Amino acid sequence: MEFNSKHRKLSKSKNSVRTATATKPRLTKRRIIARKRKCVCLPENYSVVEFPAIWNELRQNGQLCDGVIVCKDKKSIQVHRAILSAVSPYFKAIFVNSLKKGKPEETEIIVDVPSYYMNLILDYAYTGTCVVTAENVEYLLPYADQFDVVGVIQLCCQFLLQELRPHNCLGIFKFARCYFCSELENKGKLFIRQNIARILKECSEFKLLSHEELEDILRDDELNVRNEEIVFQAVKMWVEHDLENRRKYIPSLLSCVRYGHIGYKYFKSKILQWQPVIDDEKCQEALYPAVVFLTVLDSRPDGEADLNDPLARPRIPYEILFAVGGWSAGSPTSFVETYDTRADRWFLSIHMDLSPRAYHGLCALNNLIYMIGGFDGSDHFNTVRCYDPVANTWHERACMYQARCYVSVVVHDGLIYALGGYNGRTRMSSVERYYPQKNQWEMTTPMNKQRSDASAASLGGKIYIVGGFNGQEVLSSAEIFDSETKQWSFIRSMLSPRSGVSLIAYRDSLYALGGFNGYSRLNTGERFCPQRGSEWQEVTEMFSARSNFATVLLDDMIFVIGGFNGSTTIPHVECYDGDTLEWYDAAPMNLTRSALSACVLAGLPNARSFSYLAKAVPAAGADQVYHS
The missing domain is CATH 1.25.40.420 (Serine Threonine Protein Phosphatase 5, Tetratricopeptide repeat)
Structure with a gap:
């Protein structure tokens, strides 16, 4: 769908006047009520309106009609004046002749609108909806604006919001601004800010x-x-x-x-x-x-x-990295650190309502963070806690069926999967998944192998899990789960056994990084591309050997965070660029810790509150702890 910024402006001027005929009134663009209209293009509680089916049946059969609309192409359309007046204050004013008190009511109106677009507006008047397409929206919205048919304006703006893409967003933004759709304009501007790199490559209108x-x-x-x-x-x-x-x-x-x-x-x-x-x-x-x-x-x-x-001055990051819990200074911690990638700075916060936790799972879904299972030094947990970063609150969610630390957690098709782990007695092969809408867990097909301290990722509609420990040996094996058939299958084993490994989907491949091979901590990594063959291939080594660390995607790079290097917990952070195939140092965390988990949230409305611009102290380089 393309939007040309030079599109025909049908009704930008609210005071333009059309030439009237001698016998029948033509509609003008002058507002009957001179007041500033609140933007209604994208209401938060928007839903399709359902009108009685009899209305459209009477329209289609031409029954009980008491008015006529004569269109620009000379086609006449029979209407029910009361129904059209109900959705358009403009038509109501014309039909009841409110400007000419005492004069007979109008029954025929001539409009400078093609019958195709008039019929779409009438579709809405009689059924509560109409068909909006990429081909008609550029003209339908101005006509709906001209006749003050708010419902059609909302349909058009909802359509345009769904159609926002890097190649057309500048055109939609200008279009919304031209027709006073301020909410769509604001969302368009937000989309432009968030996708500027792609816009430079894909949008021809940028140069205009x-x-x-x-x-x-x-x-x-x-x-x-x-x-x-x-x-x-x-x-x-x-x-x-x-x-x-x-x-x-x-x-x-x-x-x-x-x-x-x-x-x-x-x-x-x-x-x-x-x-x-x-x-x-x-x-x-x-x-x-x-x-x-x-x-x-x-x-x-x-x-x-x-x-x-x-x-x-750093910009406000679009993505915020959250590192939660872990093992530090000989015990589990409840500390949360956030990372501002634009400033390359970490900020430490104390969440008073979060209990210490290590070897837990963490994932992001619908801009909420879920903390799953874990270990506090004495107890193994089946509990789940959910963090809302906008409200800055933690809430309990439904418990898993089984306690799990060293658990592998992955989001797949809108559900959260908890795979394997250790319950304090045995390493498990069981798998359960969480439905956030129902706040319910259900057991699903177990893996072929018992795995604790493994790692899982979702890629290409499948779930993959690699490595781990089964109680006797460190594993190099890998499995794939098809959620449609609910079947687990083995894939090619990794080049090295890895427990405390991190598996992450990056571009079209899976990267298995670091871990413990039974003898030492590893700085090596390997890559598996399901579409290009069945072999694991070595990738560039990390600067630091590490196991039980956190891994996320941020700025289209792989970030590895903290971990245990064989002798001590570390705060070191480094990132892998898939374009250069190189690792780069990033700022270290404030805490040294392993057995932590991390995730990234994008597009938070309060991203500024997690940024350097909000958190920084006046003295450059000073550290600060924030309580929540």
Whole structure:
């Protein structure tokens, strides 16, 4: 579905007037009631309206009709004035002749609208719904707006919201703004912020933005960019589309880039050597503070930017990493740390209503965090707790059938699966799954092997589990579960036995990382691609050997967090980039811990409260503990 920003504007001006005939009134775009209408395009409690079937039956049979609509294409449509007036204050005002008190009521109205669109509006008037498509929505919404048919406006906006894609979002955003659909406009703007990297690649309309629109997007704290090079590339792409006419905006646009998050080498070779910058003294002046800042930063041994400097102000992350519980300083902990990937900073919080827990499972579903099973140093749990990051509250959920620590947890098809684990007596092969809507667990097909301290992931509509410990040996075997047939099958074993392993689905493959092979902790990893063959292949080694650590996907990279290296618990964090096939260091946690779990939540409405901009103390680099 494509949206052209140069679409025909049917009713932007609320005071435009059409020429009236001598005998019959034509509708105008003048509002009968001069008041500012509250946006109703995307109500929170939206639902399809059901109208009595008899209404449409009378319409189709032409029975009891008492009015006529004459369309632009000269087609006449018989209507029931009361039914049409019920959904349109505009038609009601015309039919009852409210502007001409004492005059006879109108029974025929001429509209400057094709009969196809008028019939769609009548479909809604008689049935409570109408067919909205990519082909008709661009005109149907303005006509519905013209006649004040709120229900059709809502249908159109719901459709457009579902159709938001990187290639069309700018057109839909402008369309919503043109027709005063402020809620759709806001959601469109949010989509643009969150998907800017894909928009640069897929949306041809990006190059047609005005410089004010572009600046508004690029200056936004919530712009979701993995690095600031993307912001510069956006400026470069837009300017070079019409260099002569846009050259004058370059100094202002260059100030949208937060240079404290750009490498000095990239800055020198790509930005300072950009021809429009070389040719323009004003551009060079605009970049002078960044030159000084990055030169000083490059000369420092630690190479860390002062995030309190405006040039290094971090943006608000779209994704927030939560690391929960674990084993630290000789005992389980209830501490929660959140990671701001834009600032590369961890923040520690104490959740007073969360009991210490280690060797538990953790997963994210519907922007809630579920903490499953675990061990507190004496008891093995079957309990489940759920964290709402918006309300900042923990709640009990239905208990599992069996206590499980060293449990493998995965989300698949909207359900949570708890696989294997240790109940204090035996390693288990049993599997159960949780239905969040029902708040119920049910037992399902057990695995072929007993597995505790294994790891599971979902990929391509299947659940995979690898490694673990069965009470006698560390396992290299792997299994796959088909939720349709409820059958487990073995797949090719890993190259190495691994207990305390982390399995994660990344792009089209499964990555089994780290763990304990029965002799030592591992820094190795291996990759399995179900679509490309049946062999595991070695991947680049991590910097740190580790077992019982947490693994998440963040910024399209694999992050590994904490763990046990064979002699001590560690706070170290590193990330794997599938493009370069390399590992990179990230900021360490505040706590050293293993047996922790982590997950990522995206698009939180209160993401700012978990960000550096909300958490940072005035003194750069100071640590702070936050109580909740």
